[in-house]
Amino acid sequence: MLTIEKLNFSYGDLQVLWNINLEVKEGEIVTVVGANGAGKSTTLKNISRLVKPNAGTITFDGVDLTKLEPHQVVERGIVQVPEGRKIFPEMTVLENLRMGSYIASARKDRDANVNRVFELFPRLKEREKQLGGTMSGGEQQMLAIARGLMANPKLLLLDEPSLGLAPLLVKFIFEIITEINKQGVTILLVEQNVYQSLRIAHRAFVLETGRVVLSGSGESLLNNEHVKKAFLGM
Structure with a gap:
């Protein structure tokens, strides 16, 4: 459904994404995890066309998103729920x-x-x-x-949906994400809550300093020694 190949992006002279390769298949929950500043939210902004990549391709259902405006991306079926909620108060x-x-x-x-x-x-x-x-x-x-x-949405982009929430609400939000997926919505989830997000993910990617350093099933990454040490305190 979504394919990202060799995506590079900079804020001015500061490069924050380096040759990102990532794919999301229809019907999946795919999680991108990593520390704050790893480039997770920036990846979503590139997909939504809120920023323009330096290089690389982003295709959705065979369409090159880098040639579209943000509203055209939404019309194609990609909807982003931003970090910080940004509702109309x-x-x-x-x-x-x-x-x-x-x-x-x-x-x-x-x-x-x-x-x-x-x-x-x-x-x-x-x-x-x-x-x-x-x-x-x-x-x-x-x-x-x-x-x-x-x-x-065909593809729902969720940027840090559990950020700042009490533990009971965090549990509820992840249950809702799973239910939305069961109802037929493909999900690309960006999260700092590594345990909960990997637990529900079909597949996952680990970003460190703007690079994909690991990928695999959610279960395999939960059991990965590097992930345990770096993110789970084990």
Whole structure:
């Protein structure tokens, strides 16, 4: 579904991605793990066309994404849920959700998708008239993911969805990611919570200082000695 080949990217004179090769197959949960600053979020920004690579190719369903604008990437079926949630704080929950179905292809399914995300996140249904900025961090993260689903994504990019959440909410968010995948959405997940993300991943890539240093099944990387020492404190 998604193939990245020899992706290089720099912020000015600082190169942060070096010859990244990565692929996501339809129906998978693929996780990219690594320490803060490893280049995980920058990889997602390149896929979404929020930044332009120095070199390399990014193809989705056979289409070269590097030739598209960000809104065209969304129209192709790639939706990013950004780090830090970035909901619209002065809008209600329902208004935030409706903004998620802004593209023409998703508008016809708007009401059905609202019902769908309320089934996934009953708490949002309870707060549909509440302003997004008045909700807790966990509720805002639910809203950010729900808003992403409103665009009918084929591939959902999740950037640090568990960041700053209490342990019980972290568990819930990973359960929801698994359920979304079971409903037919392919997921590329960027996470610092290495244990939880590898536990649910079909395949995973480890980034260190902008380079892919390991890849394999989630289970194999959980049992990898380097991953244990570097990320799991074992």
